[in-house]
Amino acid sequence: xxxxxxxxxxxxxxxxxxxxxxxxxxxxxxxxxxxxxxxxxxxxxxxxxxxxxxxxxxxxxxxxxxxxxxxxxxxxxxxxxxxxxxxxxxxxxxxxxxxxxxxxxxxxxxxxxxxxxxxxxxxxxxxxxxxxxxxxxxxxxxxxxxxxxxxxxxxxxxxxxxxxxxxxxxxxxxxxxxxxxxxxxxxxxxxxxxxxxxxxxxxxxxxxxxxxxxxxxxxxxxxxxxxxxxxxxxxxxxxxxxxxxxxxxxxxxxxxxxxxxxxxxxxxxxxxxxxxxxxxxxxxxxxxxxxxxxxxxxxxxxxxxxxxxxxxxxxxx
Numbered sequence: 001x002x003x004x005x006x007x008x009x010x011x012x013x014x015x016x017x018x019x020x021x022x023x024x025x026x027x028x029x030x031x032x033x034x035x036x037x038x039x040x041x042x043x044x045x046x047x048x049x050x051x052x053x054x055x056x057x058x059x060x061x062x063x064x065x066x067x068x069x070x071x072x073x074x075x076x077x078x079x080x081x082x083x084x085x086x087x088x089x090x091x092x093x094x095x096x097x098x099x100x101x102x103x104x105x106x107x108x109x110x111x112x113x114x115x116x117x118x119x120x121x122x123x124x125x126x127x128x129x130x131x132x133x134x135x136x137x138x139x140x141x142x143x144x145x146x147x148x149x150x151x152x153x154x155x156x157x158x159x160x161x162x163x164x165x166x167x168x169x170x171x172x173x174x175x176x177x178x179x180x181x182x183x184x185x186x187x188x189x190x191x192x193x194x195x196x197x198x199x200x201x202x203x204x205x206x207x208x209x210x211x212x213x214x215x216x217x218x219x220x221x222x223x224x225x226x227x228x229x230x231x232x233x234x235x236x237x238x239x240x241x242x243x244x245x246x247x248x249x250x251x252x253x254x255x256x257x258x259x260x261x262x263x264x265x266x267x268x269x270x271x272x273x274x275x276x277x278x279x280x281x282x283x284x285x286x287x288x289x290x291x292x293x294x295x296x297x298x299x300x301x302x303x304x305x306x307x308x309x310x311x312x313x314x315x316x317x
Contacts, residue, residue, distance in 0.1 A: 011088070017167035019094050020159040021052035027094045027164040030171055031079075032178075037086030038298035039183035039305060041175055042078045044191050045101035045168070045248060046071035050093040058148055059097065065147050069096045069138060071193040072268055073279055078191050080287040085294045087189075088179065090172055092164075096138065097147070099160040101168055102190075102246040103136045112139050114151040136165075172252060180258050184305025187222065187297060188261035190248045193268040195276075197242070206238035207270055211245035211263035217253030218260040225300055226262070229293050258308060260301070 012034065017027025032041075047070055056062045075091045082089035092101055110117035133140035137157065140146050172188075179186035197205045210226050212218040223239070230237040245263035253261035266286070273280035 011082075011086075016171055017094070018163045019050055019052060019098070020156070020163055021054040022050060025050050025052075025093060028090060028092045028168050028171065030088070030090050030175060031082060032088040032175060033086060036088060036179055036182055038294070039179050039185055039301045040085070040187045040189065040294055040298050041088040041090060041172075041179060042082055042189045042191055042294070043090045043172060043248065044071070044075045044078045045092045046096045046192055047073065047075040047078075048092045048095040048098075051095050051097070055095070055098055058150065060147060060149055061144060065141060065144060066095065066097055067277060068141050068144065071096075071191075072272060072276060074191050074193045074266070076279065077266070077271060077283075077286060077290060081290045081294055084287070084291045085298065087294055087298070088175055090168075090175060092168060094160075094164045094168075098137070099164050100134070100136055100138060101165060102248050103134075104247045104250075105136060105161050105165055107135045107247075108137070108157065109133075109135045109139050112137060112148070112152050113157070114153055136161075169251060172248075176252060176259050180305075183302055184308060185258040185260065185301050186305075187218075187301045188248075188252060188259070189294070189297075190245065190261065190263045192243070192263060192265045193271075194243065194265040196267050196269045197238075200238075204236045205267075206236045207267045208235065208237040209239070209241070209243045209265040210237060211240050211243050211249070211265070212261075213245045213249050213253070214240055217245060217249045217255065218262050219255055219304060221304070222260055222297060222300060223262065225297060226293065229296055233289060233292075235289070258305060260304075 011031040014030045015026035019025045019027050059065055078089050078091060138147060176186050176188055194209065199205050208230060210223065212223055227237055243263060243265045249261045249263055253259060268276050271280060271283045271286040272278060
């Protein structure tokens with residue numbers, strides 16, 4: 001199949017994991033055609049809106065905090081783009097307030113827990129993100145302060161890792177492996193949104209920030225292609241600053257093995273309304289822009305796969 005052609009067949013949807021306290025709500029949904037239509041997977045880890053009542057009850061300012069924590073409606077962008085391009089799509093339903101899927105399971109602020117760090121945990125040590133308030137379970141937000149009315153229990157963390165974090169990342173790894181097997185290479189677009197940024201060094205503020213962990217998670221030609229595409233569309237884009245990519249890229253990118261990954265941050269004012277709360281007038285244009293980008297990258301990833309995988313002719317049949 002031509003990776004640049006419009007999607008022709010429906011994808012099946014599989015769900016997995018479970019949000020604790022939700023009476024069976026799946027933690028994520030995967031839409032993936034079999035056989036895959038393009039060697040691209042779009043993942044959306046921060047747009048989940050399935051808040052159990054027990055979680056909301058614990059939050060100090062649930063409405064405002066959830067809006068600040070979410071990559072608001074990026075999942076709707078991902079769904080529309082996947083529909084147009086045939087890309088695989090993995091969307092987390094579990095909210096970031098419950099567990100941050102772009103953080104390592106070790107990045108825990110134990111001061112948030114009733115009994116502190118348990119003796120048996122051992123390897124769980126807070127990293128930079130946890131110390132800043134945005135660890136595996138977010139603790140505070142600038143201008144808002146502490147997010148929780150009371151401390152958490154260790155059992156809460158264990159359940160969230162076992163039922164949300166671990167199955168989500170297991171699904172992501174297996175899906176990328178399947179794409180790599182078929183196409184010879186695969187590309188993960190870890191899709192996020194960001195608050196509007198200010199101008200830098202006399203340049204207009206970027207509408208997009210592309211992160212590749214400073215050249216370590218993606219073939220340079222694919223990154224160059226992204227910036228060439230944005231320049232051709234007269235859209236300002238930045239590279240790795242202020243967002244270079246997090247745990248998702250660190251865990252899943254393996255360029256030498258044909259699995260490439262980038263984090264794409266989108267200025268949410270470009271597709272949401274003035275309150276940054278609901279889809280706005282720019283939503284359709286953003287879908288069109290991202291569709292063009294994915295179609296271009298799909299062709300290049302397929303070509304990259306052909307160049308590095310001698311088994312390509314058999315794998316693609």
